[in-house]
Amino acid sequence: MADADGVCHFLDRTTNLCTQYENRPIFCNVDKFYERYYVDNMTREVFYKINQQECERLRKLLGV
């Protein structure tokens, strides 16, 4: 889904919003992803926390 610079081509670069938000891929939807793949393995709160930690790790790695 990424353009040559690594930015998702569904991102509106002017508004910084997803142009496909209501129909975005499941891996962009934390709740749907949790319900499909992790609901039997951990609580939603733990899943949110892991996602937050990974997001912060990637932001530091990418310097954003």
Ligand code: SF4
């Ligand atoms: S939410 Fe997903 S589909 Fe939308 S811009 Fe971000 S990466 Fe792309």
